[in-house]
Amino acid sequence: MLSSRFSALLLGCGLAGCLLTGRATQAQTYAEQQQLPLPQMSPHAVVQQTVGLTDVVIDYHSPSVRGRAIWGALVPYDQVWRAGANENTLISFADPVTLNGQAVPAGRYSFYVVPHDGQDWELILNRVTTHWGAEGYNAKDDQLRLKGTPEPAAMHENLLYWFSELKPNHARLNLTWEKRTVSLIVETDVNTKVLATIEKTITAQPKNWQLLAQAADYLVQNSLESELALRYINESIRLKEAYNNTWIKARLLASKQDYATAIEVGRKAIKLGEKQDTAFKTQLPGMRVALTEWQSKAY
Known part of the structure; x- marks a missing residue:
């Protein structure tokens, strides 16, 4: 005898109907599971570039020309284009940036392009x-x-996103396909982020003379926070007097146009290097050139 549960099932849909439905469901599930791993005509690509301390990521599918007319044909003029193939192209910024001088919050965006014939294109973050x-x-x-x-x-047969003109706070993001390139200028406020990182690191390791010297060196190289740089380098020298942190102080003093004192401290750095570290000899020619320049400005 059929169980009461199975009997109710047959009464509700009919034996043949239930069997056919079950087979159709199984066939559909089987078809969904059996996907051949075939290459895509427009393969997936991800390009990541760190600009300063900020990661910029482009996630897109790259179509190819394949003998077709592209601009004004496959990609019509005056219409929104996905700037790639398949899913919409995505661009993400780990920190706030500026694009062509316009502020953009950190986050992930769709990137679209509206090409025009004979005039500037529109570049869209959505x-x-x-x-x-x-x-x-x-x-x-x-x-x-x-x-x-x-x-x-x-x-260029395949659509390509790529970066050029890389600097600590600047990069050019390029989209190239067929015989056209269009670009965005990406800029980051790297110094603000570096200053916050420096403060956090020094607070955690206040007795590390090398970290203090590195922090001061960065500030001197980028003409930032000269008084903070002086405090860091004085503490570094107090913890351990070496030719490298002494030379950083000399450069800092020169940047403040105190050339006489910079010369005195620079000469001391050379003497320390001769006593402490033979590796400094590779830097010695440049140090002597700097001293000569400072002397011409001091006297």
């Missing part, structure tokens, strides 16, 4: 990151729109 390409795009969700001038480029 706060919605779950669209398929440009489907569902709405300008009300834009974080900002920027202008970008398309430049001629050597033929």
